[in-house]
Every structure is written in structure tokens, then in C-alpha cells.
Amino acid sequence: MRGIIYRIVALVSVTCIILISASYADTSEGEKLFKTTCVACHTIGKGRLVGPDLKDVHTRKPEDWQIKWIRNSTEVINSGDEYGRKLFEEFNKVMMPANNFTDDQIKSILSYIKAEGEKAATAQTTPVPSGETPSGTEIKSDKYQFYLLAGILTVLIILFLILRNVVQTLAVLAARKKGLPVPETLPLGKDIMRWVSGHKRIVALVIIILFAFGSGKAWYWMLEIGVEQGYEPAQPIQYSHKIHAGDNGIQCVYCHFGAEKSKTAGIPPALVCMNCHKYIKTGKQTGTTEIAKIYAALDYNPDKGTYGNNPKPIEWVRVHNLPDLAYFNHSQHVTVGKIACQTCHGPVQTMEVMRQEKTLTMGWCVDCHRKTEVALAENPYYKKLHEVLAQRLNKNTFTVEDMGGTDCVKCHY
Amino acid sequence: MNTNDTNPISTMADFHAAENFIRIISTISILVFCFSCVDPAREYSPDLKHSTPGIEYMPDMYRSGAYEPNTVNPVFAGKQSAGQPVKGTIARLNLSNEMAMNKERIDTMLDELLVPFSYPDSKEGYDSAGKYLKNPLPLNDAVLAEGKRLFGNNCIYCHGAEGKGDGNLVQAGKYAPPPSYSTGVSSRGGAMKDLAPGKIYHTLVYGVNMMGSHAAQLNPEERWKVIWYVRQLQQK
Numbered sequence: 001m002r003g004i005i006y007r008i009v010a011l012v013s014v015t016c017i018i019l020i021s022a023s024y025a026d027t028s029e030g031e032k033l034f035k036t037t038c039v040a041c042h043t044i045g046k047g048r049l050v051g052p053d054l055k056d057v058h059t060r061k062p063e064d065w066q067i068k069w070i071r072n073s074t075e076v077i078n079s080g081d082e083y084g085r086k087l088f089e090e091f092n093k094v095m096m097p098a099n100n101f102t103d104d105q106i107k108s109i110l111s112y113i114k115a116e117g118e119k120a121a122t123a124q125t126t127p128v129p130s131g132e133t134p135s136g137t138e139i140k141s142d143k144y145q146f147y148l149l150a151g152i153l154t155v156l157i158i159l160f161l162i163l164r165n166v167v168q169t170l171a172v173l174a175a176r177k178k179g180l181p182v183p184e185t186l187p188l189g190k191d192i193m194r195w196v197s198g199h200k201r202i203v204a205l206v207i208i209i210l211f212a213f214g215s216g217k218a219w220y221w222m223l224e225i226g227v228e229q230g231y232e233p234a235q236p237i238q239y240s241h242k243i244h245a246g247d248n249g250i251q252c253v254y255c256h257f258g259a260e261k262s263k264t265a266g267i268p269p270a271l272v273c274m275n276c277h278k279y280i281k282t283g284k285q286t287g288t289t290e291i292a293k294i295y296a297a298l299d300y301n302p303d304k305g306t307y308g309n310n311p312k313p314i315e316w317v318r319v320h321n322l323p324d325l326a327y328f329n330h331s332q333h334v335t336v337g338k339i340a341c342q343t344c345h346g347p348v349q350t351m352e353v354m355r356q357e358k359t360l361t362m363g364w365c366v367d368c369h370r371k372t373e374v375a376l377a378e379n380p381y382y383k384k385l386h387e388v389l390a391q392r393l394n395k396n397t398f399t400v401e402d403m404g405g406t407d408c409v410k411c412h413y
Numbered sequence: 414m415n416t417n418d419t420n421p422i423s424t425m426a427d428f429h430a431a432e433n434f435i436r437i438i439s440t441i442s443i444l445v446f447c448f449s450c451v452d453p454a455r456e457y458s459p460d461l462k463h464s465t466p467g468i469e470y471m472p473d474m475y476r477s478g479a480y481e482p483n484t485v486n487p488v489f490a491g492k493q494s495a496g497q498p499v500k501g502t503i504a505r506l507n508l509s510n511e512m513a514m515n516k517e518r519i520d521t522m523l524d525e526l527l528v529p530f531s532y533p534d535s536k537e538g539y540d541s542a543g544k545y546l547k548n549p550l551p552l553n554d555a556v557l558a559e560g561k562r563l564f565g566n567n568c569i570y571c572h573g574a575e576g577k578g579d580g581n582l583v584q585a586g587k588y589a590p591p592p593s594y595s596t597g598v599s600s601r602g603g604a605m606k607d608l609a610p611g612k613i614y615h616t617l618v619y620g621v622n623m624m625g626s627h628a629a630q631l632n633p634e635e636r637w638k639v640i641w642y643v644r645q646l647q648q649k
Contacts, residue, residue: 039589041622050622097600212441225468230461249581251566257630264482275625313491323475357457
């Protein structure tokens, strides 16, 4: 009896394991095929790309039609299938390439799509908690500190005035009780003036220290005029250089392609954003809100994949601004001088919000021109000039200053 | 009282006052000097963070009166200074150093590079571009090196260093994998390794499927350089 039960249990568990592993293997093969072949044009529950969204695709047509369609959609369309032709027309007549899959492979892909579609449906019902941005809390704590200090100061002043009144009243009462002449109570201003005329040396010292300190501060303040180091304005779109240039390793010149070729590095046109965000519709930190601003700027409809004719350019706030009285050319520094972007802009790939890292003062420019050696290697256009300069200066390597990089007219003309 | 009597006393008082005045001034100057050492190349610190540009002395000399490429321009539609080129115009080429020095070929190259790209964004345009469009640049090490650099700046994120469709964004699961240059199949028919330069050029200009247009980032000369490099990857 026991033996029979053992056998039954063993049999059941073995079949279970086989079934589970078989179904597991099934979806994982489908997943692999989907992620290598289909994902370039289709999503499951994330809207249309080149082809339709495949969520609940199993409800649209029977499986044998699906298999024929996936293997060779051109044949299906040419055979006069109405549904197929409608799809072809709807998706701008882009043909799905033929796929040399077996029936089982296609079935595994379809079961993967079905499972993913159900997962997406359940995921939609559970809301994702949104995190607070770290910069926001920082600003808040700064403000709290200020309000706390101001509050304490007000309380102390009120306390001082109350105590002063109490002391004066007590003095009057004590004098009356003892029968002494009642001391006159002065208003606050006159009281302070009397103390001042009695302690001229202390007052003079305090004034001198305050004056020195104040003029030091004023001197500092005047040096800050026109120096915008630390300028970190709020931008119309919360674009993170850290995610794009840091985490994803996208080169600066992919978007700021003007830097190599022209005076200005340029603000990338929103169509450059679309090179990736046609596909990536939700951001890691901000979800769909910020990416939707790109779509709005281009009048792009992400559901249909079409552009309207009412675009509104994004008004980015300029961070780095050399005064107009100084000439600066990006291509001269990036292409000819071979200076890394980070030399002047700081570690942009680590910045969540773009800021001005350097002072951008004239002293800072000239300092670099004095220290930086001219990039002689791989600069064939200037080869002859460099040879002549090396001969004239009698040096193998020379700095930017040596060839006139600190002359006034180099930048001011 | 006689004015003559008071004179010596008042001059002594004046002298002391002047002496004190000099002392005070010199103390202040020393203090100001100590407080005012500011380094123009000072490092950034979060204390310097501020969200408004701050004060500018004579802003007329800071902000250009003329409209600059990045500034708001009320004259044009959309308030953009840097707009799209007028339809039907061709940008004047600034040939790169290597090309400009290649005196023998420069005339024919200029002719070829200055022809407007007239193939439409359609299957027919794609096919005829593959048939008639030829790479005007000569194949040499300089072109290949520059092509590799441009490929690294623009294409590598999805297509990968070897063009196998395994760039860092694809590996991170952030972007759809493009077909491999050497072993993949084109969505518009044929093997990727047989793609003609003209077809690649058409794809660069208009984009295809999930790849967007890169016509803004790369000028004609740069596109052809990238294509020479891609041609090498197709054989790998």
C-alpha cells in the first residue's frame, strides 16, 4: 500500500516538474525570440512603435492566421486578406520582414506576449510611489534654518523689551517704597543714546570693526559682479545630464554637435531627443511627464507616431554665458585645441541639474592659456604653422601664450 | 578770549586727530586686504549655488544686441534664432582639413557633395539611392579613422563597437537591438552585409524603424566617412 502511494506521489511530482519546466522553457524561448526580433518594432502594452502594440494580440485573430502572418506577412497581404491589408495601410505600408520560425517557435512567442500582456495589466493597477527630488529637500532645509533663526531673534527682542519694562517698573516701585526720588523712565532711543555717550571708545571700536568687515564683504560682493559661478537655473524640462551622459555614456557631441564645427555648441533640436525618445516613452525618475514635454514641443502624437504642424520650441535657460565683449569659438577649442568639454564645463556627466562650475572670468581664461601646451600632434592643417612657430620660439613644445594667446585682441575686438 | 591764545592748542588737537585718522585708515586698509583675497580659478562648491544670473555691470556689453544662435528671437516664428534652412537650399560645405588638402579630388568631390539629396523617404527612394548614390570620398586611413571616431560619437550606443547590434544601451535593455551589420537581415530586404553605401546613406538621412534621422548631427562629408567605416564592419 505504502509503495503505491510513494509511486503515485513520485509520478505526480515528476510530471509536475516536467510540465512546469516545459512551460518555463516555452516562455523563455519565446522571450528570447521576442527580445531579439520583435522588440525593434513592437511593444507589449507600451503603445505602438513601427508596428502595433501586441498586448492581447491573441484575441485579435486565430492562432493559425497569426502563424502565417508572422512567418510571411507579404504573402498574407498579397493573398487578399482584408485584415492584413488594413494593418499594412494603417502602419504606413511598412512591411514586417519574413521570419523563418517553426510553428512551435511562433507559438512560444505568442504565449510570451500573452503572459507579458497579463503582467502589464496587473502592474497598471498598482500605483508606483513617486520619490521626492533630493534638490527640493535641500532647499527646504535651508529655508527652515533661516525661519528658525529669524524666529529666535524676534523672541529674544520681545523678551528684552519686556524685561526692560519690568526692571524699570521694579526700580520705580522700590524707590517709592524707600521714599527715594523716583528715577525718570527714558524712552528706548534716548536710553541707548545715553549709554553710547558714556562708552565712546567701545562704540568707536565696534564701528571700525563693522566698517572693516562691511568693506571686506562689499569688496567680495563687487568681485562677484558678472561672475556667475554656481548658476543653476530651473529648466523647462528636468533634463538630467547624469542619466544621459553619465549612466548611458552618450557623448556630449551627439546632442551638442555644433561644438566641433561652429562657434556655438548649440542647443540640440528636439528631433535629436526623438532619436531615442520615439522608443523610450517613460523616464526613470520622472515617468512620462518630462518626456511628454518633448512631444508637446514637437506636436508629436506618441500613440499614432505622427507629427502635427504646431510645434512650440522649448525655451531652455542659458547657463554658460561669456560676455559679448569677449569672442569665444567652440570649434577652435574642441577640434583644433582638443580640449575636453569638462575642462570648462566641469563634470557635467555627474550633474542632475546643469550648473556653471567654473568662474569664466578673464583671469581664468588667461590662466589656462598660459598653462596649456598647444596640441601639435594630429593637427595636420596647422602643421606648417606649428613648425614655423617652433623654430621662431626655439622650443619643441609651446603654450598658447607663446603664440599670442594672451594678447588683448585675441578675444576682444 | 584772544584768538591768538587758542591757536597753538587747536593745532595740537588737529595734529592728534590727523594721526588718529591715519591710524584708523591704515587699520581698515589692512583688514580689507586680508578679507579680499579671491581666487579667479576657485573650485565650485554647493554654497555658490544660485538660481538667478546675478548682477552684471553694464549688461549692454554682456548681452549681445544682435540675435545670437541660442537666444530668443521675436522676429521669427517660434521665436527661434537658429531655424531650419529654407527648403530647397543647400548648405555651403566646410570641407574638413584632410579633404581640403586633397587637391586632386577636391573639384569632383565638391560636385558630388554639393548635389542636393533628392531621394524621397520611401521604399523607391531607398532602392534608387542604393543604385545610383556612390561614396564620393576616397578610402584611406585618415577617412577610416575619422569615420571610426564619428561612429563612436553617434552610432555605438545601439550598434555596438563592432556593429553587432550590441551597444551599451541595448545591453542595458534600454533600447531595441538593431540588426548586426555582418550577420543580420535588413527589414527592407537583403542581408545587412550586402547593403549598398547609398542605402546606408538614405537610412542615415531619414532613419528607419526605431533609428531616427541623423542628418542634423552629420553633414554629408561626415556621413560618407561613417559609411566607409560601416563598410568595414559589414565584413567582420
